[in-house]
Amino acid sequence: MKVALVTGASSGIGESTAVELQKAGYTVYAAARRVQRMEGLREQGVRVLEMDVTDDDSMVAGVKQVIADTGRIDLLVNNAGYGSYGAFEDVPLSEGKYQFEVNVFGLARLVQLVVPHMRKQRSGRIVNVSSIGGKIYEPLGGWYHSTKFAVEGLSDSLRLELKPFGIDVVVIQPGAIKTEWSGIAVDNLKKRSGEGAYSEQVRQLSAFFGQADRGSEPKVIADVIVKAARARRPRTRYAAGFGAAPILFARRVLPDRGFDALFLGAMRRAAKA
Template structure:
């Protein structure tokens, strides 16, 4: 019997590539996104259900889960991929911007997970894969809100192991480094310096560094890691992806807080 994966944020980037990979592997795929009417490629694939899901809308979450179960009979794997980055000085961020970053990256992920858990508990089986980031364990300047959500996702996922493993449900964390996706486009909200002169020069420097950051174009690596996490049958928790992620995480383990901060400041030059 074909297995089924349910993927959020499937309209582009890691999410869309993950839909393609699972489809190639013979899985049923529920590819969810905010505007399914704009998606042509995935909707044309056999065994792929393209349906609406906005992680900030609990009604759309419930409807998407119901549609996927109705179409395929069950869901074996949940991939929480939807998210974006709010970049800029914390002081410059409005309350609305702060709350939206938390609503999408953290509260939305929790809402989708809670909607899926009754189904997985009943079957006493399932894998929940949360797409975090190397930014879930190391930090960069002017990304405090984004890091706050990803650090929270890491802690949430790690803790959930204890309550879900005995029910036959495994939890996994994917930690990509820098990849050429739409993260720097529609998946990024630039708060910037917010008109505060004290932040202008370091923010401009950060923008310059980001523009020149070596990004991998092979986003299939991330989809491969997600597929591995879905199918390896182990209790392995974290899956770093990309050479930069592995190097940064290794450096963070080897250095104390002050040494790591000095290294980052030296690389970025602020």
């Protein structure tokens, strides 16, 4: 039986992915800081790990436990992450660094920890949950988008580097999904820049994020992750969820100024709705 480790599994995409992978026949380890929120997963037979992707000791201990229990690891789903928004001049560097710790360096460290085992097996799959935000941009989201652009570039390099060892690297690019993400992003946005020079942009972008009820259910992304995990020859990228395909298409075909106008117009329309 194949073994999977899923981070950020206490809610949303990570929780749904753990459930769907178990249904698909994997032995699943669900990792997150909020262990108490994973009791439902435990009741379904998923193995629960307490893990903080900013704490090296907890990541080392988690991977060691998976190997001690099963002797292998076949799939790593790097899903842990959050969105920190606010005008660039308002966001302290400490918060920018923490955004990278969670969204990039935690992901990178887990890759370092699982690759030796996958290399020994001559097989394995690493699925990095990025975002359409790894290909597009928004005002007031410089730090978040920087992290997702980094995940995209890191994944591309790893894909070539690990190919000789039978290890695939896949990127998942969710669009709008009904999770805690948008609420956390808006809270950070208003806290950092809700008053002052950027208040009108904050109002518009908050309204844009407020359309999250139109987003797809987390299971949509979980199903894509399972598909990527089980494919004989997976695609390098899978975009899914509300708005993902048309937004990425617009980014590909429009010049920068054209995409700027498109996005700013969408923000203004959301604020007027």
